[in-house]
Amino acid sequence: MTAEQRAKSLSVHLVLIAYSVLAVGPILLVVMNSFKVRSAIFGSPLALPDATTFSLVGYEKVFRSSHILTYYSNSLIVTLVSMALVLLFGAMAAWALTEYRFRGSTALALFLSIGIMVPIRLGSVAILNMMRSAGLNDTLTALVLVYVAQGLPMSIFILSEFIQQIPKDLRDAARCDGVPETRIFFEVVAPLLRPAIATVAVFTIVPIWNDLWFPLILTSSDSTHTVTLGVQQFLGQYITDWNSVLAALSMAILPVVLIYVILSRQLIAGLTSGAVK
Amino acid sequence: MANLRIEHLNKRYGATTVLNDVNLDIEDGEFVVLVGPSGCGKSTLLRMIAGLDGASGGDIQIAGKLVNTLAPAERGIAMVFQSYALYPHMNVRKNMTFGLKFTGVPPAERDRRVAEAARMLRLDELLERYPRDLSGGQRQRVAIGRAIVREPAVFLFDEPLSNLDAALRVSTRVEIANLHRMLKSTIVYVTHDQVEAMTLADRIVVMNKGCIEQVGRPLDLYYAPANLFVAGFIGSPAMNFFEAKVGSVEGGCARISGPGFRSFDLPATSLKVGDSLTVGVRPEHLGRGEDGPFAVEGVVELVERLGEASFAYVRRADDRLFVAEVRGRQTPTPGERATLIAAARDVHVFDAAGLRVTTQNDA
Amino acid sequence: MPESVSNITAQMPRAKLAGLLLFFLGPAVAIYTLFSIYPLVATMALSTYTSDPSGARYFVGLANFETLLGDALWSKPFWNAFGNNLIFFAVHMCVQNPIGIALAGLLSLPGLRLKGFYRTVMFLPTMLSVVIVGFSWNLILSPLWGVASGALKAVGLGSLFAPWLGLESSALVTLSLISVWQFVGIPMMLIYAALLNIPEELIDAARVDGLGHFRIFFHIKLPLVLPTISLVSVLTFVANFNAFDLIYSVKGALAGPNFATDILGTFFYRTFFGNQLQLGNPTMGSAVATVMFFIILLGLCLYLFLVQRRVRRYAF
Incomplete structure (x- = not known):
């Protein structure tokens, strides 16, 4: 693969990854935050639930x-x-x-x-x-x-x-x-x-x-x-x-x-x- | 085991005629091959015998019984398809017994028939396998086995070898011939391959445009084709044709002449002065020489070397090409002038309607 | 001559054929006719009736349609819904299909790795319920949660954020884009499948002729998948003019703010079932459904007679 080909393929992957994030991001966000306490949902919506923020209260x-x-x-x-x-x-x-x-x-x-x-x-x-x-x-x-x-x-x-x-x-x-x-x-x-x-x-x-x-x-x-x-x-x-x-x-x-x-x-x-x- | 009789059979799809007044008698135990170019109606004829296609007119009798309105399964036939048509979701044993279930064959009898067919076709090891695990040749044998266990009066084969590679085709051809010897059953076999037709058939049926052109033993078709179509279809490379006219008629002999070949006398009584004819000579019957009953000359343009023989493409004086099969090590060279001759019995003459002119040479 | 239809029926006794057809076609035709065609016809018939408060029905001919299209009380919301529906459709055509085509083009590039992963991920939203998707976006775009504004701030565009779903000016387009986000998988997959059907030799031939990937896509692949693109467009049209779930789940039956997101589906629902502002009216509801039927029919006819005839299909 030449450098040019590699750059092309990289840019294709970047576009596809960007769209993939757009496609599953909102779903992940909802699912992820459903396992958190209320304060963490609003405080740090993008963080994964951890020991202190994990909660099943919604369920x-x-x-x-x-x-x-x-x-x-x-x-x-x-x-x-x-x-x-x-x-x-x-x-x-x-x-x-x-x-x-x-x-x-x-x-x-x-x-x-x-x-x-x-x-x-x-x-x-x-x-x-x-x-x-x-x-x-x-x-x-x-x-x-x-x-x-x-x-x-x-x-x-x-x-x-x-x-x-x-x-x-x-x-x-x-x-x-x-x-x-x-x-x-x-x-x-x-x-x-x-x-x-x-x-x-x-x-x-x-x-x-x-x-x-x-x-x-x-x-x-x-x-x-x-x-x-x-x-x-x-x-x-x-x-x-x-x-x-x-x-x-x-x-x-x-x-x-x-x-x-x-x-x-x-x-x-x-x-x-x-x-x- | 049964004979098969086809009378005045017609098949039309809308305005197109696929079969036109086909008449054919096939004897008990005979191996008949239907051959012809694609679209000649041979497969349709086979499917009509099987009952898979309906007739527009005419009768089909199997073992003396009129079967026109019978379903395929009631006709006492079994068919081997070009694509083998094995049920992909059933193993070999199930493929062979599936149909027997519905025709009232008791289980013990089914097993006996499968065992016998498997032995005959060397399928014993494969009975529990699925079609996808079989090679092309093995699938072909299963397809034949599925036909055998039905113990049909007539076997129908629809181009059964055309999906096999060249080597397998030859060995399977031999197997089918052996099978016919063992079973002594009536077989109708469709192919477009004239080698299959020549090697397998007791009799060949040559078809063209929905009509039967000629029915006969393989060598009869080769040595005495009834018309221009059969002459051109049987034999490879195809027969050379020369336009000709009757110059004079004297004492039962007609003088035939035309562009590109030396005039010759033909011992035929049916010809009149001025008749238009076509003279045909097979490439393999043309040899190098100086003068003979039939002689044609020209300039060698191209030579194809096959090893055991060479095909020389020769340009005649009237600018047409013809082919000669030259045997031996001395191959002609392009550019060379050559005279090619043939024996009188190898010269075929056809009248203006394309029908064979019988001569004393035929006797 | 091999034919697609078997000739076996030619030899079959008529009674046997009739029995087979009844057995095989009977259940499907019965259920379909009873629960799909008959209700459509009955609804159209009902649109020519009106009922008084006692529930009795009277034949009124085309009066319901005159009311719907002529009486400002009805025609204003109807034309509003129709116009909004057109915008809804236009956003899909201008955003969903180009993105779908572009993604399909990228996915069909020869030798692309992780193809299966991308396909699976990108098609995922299409599998979800519109209700769930609508509501999830509702939360994400909500100023209360602050995810969207936070994301914009992170890239320095914080000032662009607005409660799009709540504003009369942007609610409809925002909802359309949510729908696009969900359904982009369908044009992507159908066009991707069509692209895969183009024989590789054709592409190789173009490469030998010196064309690059871009040119191959625009000059060779795109014209060959044009029939699929036009099919996707007509599917989008039917789906859009029949849409309901998204608006209803995000904005409720009243399609606020101030009917800014009202489309024919929600208008039909309100007319038929009623809501806080009016009583349900089955006969007027039928009239709305009938008009929707004719709009869809008109679209289909335009497609069949104008588009499909001009789009050439190529056999490979």
């Missing part, structure tokens, strides 16, 4: 005055159930649309793709009415149904691209082998769609976990709040209690960051796999 408050564990389990249930259904129904529909030629298949694909671009949120008025009349308002079922409907179009789109990448010969071989069509999907195609899960997750599952709108309009009691809504309401209530606010924010941030760091390789591979261009 204690959050556990005491909110149903944070209920929120977690609600978010987990809603996200996991929605994810399972989005993947299952999405993959099945994507398979039928890519594999079978039938009259109206193009029209159906177009119909399904409306939902990619038009936000389902705009139908909220009617969704609330429907859920009310079906007795589903303030239930997790209502959230799951809406999220599945919201996630399906994008997941069908992504999964279709993945299914097209599965060699056609494989399906033909299975047909020559006498494998029934449903088994071809479940035993040959579906297992090969595993790499698509990460891509679908980024585009449909993460928004579900993070959503504020539908919990806000469809759930009204603490027992059905999700983390995002629960924390949002907690923050509004305890806005002046900095320990609690920072702790609540950190509790919303940390699980996501943890899962993200564990899965980041797959998630990013899924994003850059070329399936979404």
Whole structure:
């Protein structure tokens, strides 16, 4: 490497490091200060907590005055159930649309793709009415149904691209082998769609976990709040209690960051796999 | 084991005709190779036999039974794909038994068939491995094994060797030939490689633009191609063609002349004065000499040396190039004037429609 | 001729094909139609009704829209929200996409070390909830905490600090920049993926032709990822004109100060659910949602007919 090349590469790294600091700095700041006593939060916000400044008082408050564990389990249930259904129904529909030629298949694909671009949120008025009349308002079922409907179009789109990448010969071989069509999907195609899960997750599952709108309009009691809504309401209530606010924010941030760091390789591979261009 | 009969088979995608009135009879135990340039419809024909593509018209019979509306699995066929199409998430054993599960073969019988196929194809050691851990040649054998355990009436091969390297291709070719001898089964095999076709086939079907050009034993196609297409397709380098005309006809002999070669007499009765013809001679049948039944001269322009032979590209007086395969150590040199001759039986003559003109030389 | 769609259906009995399609497509189409398309249509239908205090509904045609766009009581906040939304979108287009493109360009430099680390870190904010991000920035920018002012002082720019989120003049742009900070990962990743798809030989050829990294980026890579950039832009458009969470969590339903940060999403929410100042009005809410639908539709049409047709896609 020549001196000039080294200088160039150094400047590239400087820019990237600077942006990285900008990207994680605020998150670190919040998480770091959530473990400190109030005086240290204001006295030296940029310092790591040490023996004298360490405190879990904010976390204690959050556990005491909110149903944070209920929120977690609600978010987990809603996200996991929605994810399972989005993947299952999405993959099945994507398979039928890519594999079978039938009259109206193009029209159906177009119909399904409306939902990619038009936000389902705009139908909220009617969704609330429907859920009310079906007795589903303030239930997790209502959230799951809406999220599945919201996630399906994008997941069908992504999964279709993945299914097209599965060699056609494989399906033909299975047909020559006498494998029934449903088994071809479940035993040959579906297992090969595993790499698509990460891509679908980024585009449909993460928004579900993070959503504020539908919990806000469809759930009204603490027992059905999700983390995002629960924390949002907690923050509004305890806005002046900095320990609690920072702790609540950190509790919303940390699980996501943890899962993200564990899965980041797959998630990013899924994003850059070329399936979404 | 079964025969296969194809009658008036047609295939159209919208306005384009992929197969046009294909008729073919394949006998029980016969090894038939479909060969032709890419896009000639050979793979489509194979997929239609398999039931993977539907026909626009015509009939397919396997073992005397009409199979037009049957699903692939009900036709008694097994197919080996170009990409092998092994299920990547199943090991070799599971790959071979997967299909049997659905066709009502009892477990004990499945195991027996897998064991037998594994022995025949030397796969015993590989049964628990996954496709990703296998070499190209091994995958190929698994794909064949998966076909064998189905005990089909007809085996279908779709360019099975084209993903292998040159050395492996030769050895696998020999294995397939041995397999056919052992199983004595009916095989339909698609390839674009004429060496595969010549070496493996009992009969070759040459296809072009959705039509069958000629069906015959390999050497018949080589020595007596039925038309210009087959003459040009079979053999490498391709046959040289010379434009020609019938000058005179006398006593069952036609005098053929044209630019670039010496006029000669052809013992054919069907020709009339003034007919336009094409004369074809294979490069390997042209040798150096002074005068012969067929003689052509020109200036050597380029010589490709292969070792066992050399290809000489020769410029004729009418400015066209032709190729001669020259054997022996004395290779021609560029710039040299050369006269090349061929025996009468090696001269092919085609009429204006491109069809072979039968002569007394053919007998 | 290999086709993407299998011809297997040609030989299948019609009843069998119908059964398969019902099995595979039924659940997805049913849920999607019932909970996505039907509510959209029903909301549009509802926008042509009005209700009296007893709750009975009357068909009023386009009267709600006349009120929304003609009655100053409604049209002023509507146009205010629309204008703010345009600014919100403009900030994203002018800041988020260029930064995303630049970061993607740097990340795709050949032989860059720590690539995976940078990607992971830079995409992290995108994974978090908008609510959490908004609130965290709210704290950081708060004069009470003093982190932002402290940071500015440290570099000698202390005098520049102001409570940006609280000022009418700067609140909207500040919120837009917070949103940009969070979502820059999406253009970065999509464009990065597109850049990776450019065959290396093409770049090598350009280097042999004597082009430097900068020129290669501007003359070769950028034109080739233009379709992705325009796709990112339309995704940004839809997301921006549908945004709500950030403003709501930082500024509440009233989108203060003095509606300076009100965008269509918060306006819709207030109209539909009501707030301290007014009662909720589902039919007017539906009218707002319908107008938002047409704004998004108009944007999509502009993209499809003007942009996408002109942007050439290259096959490698």
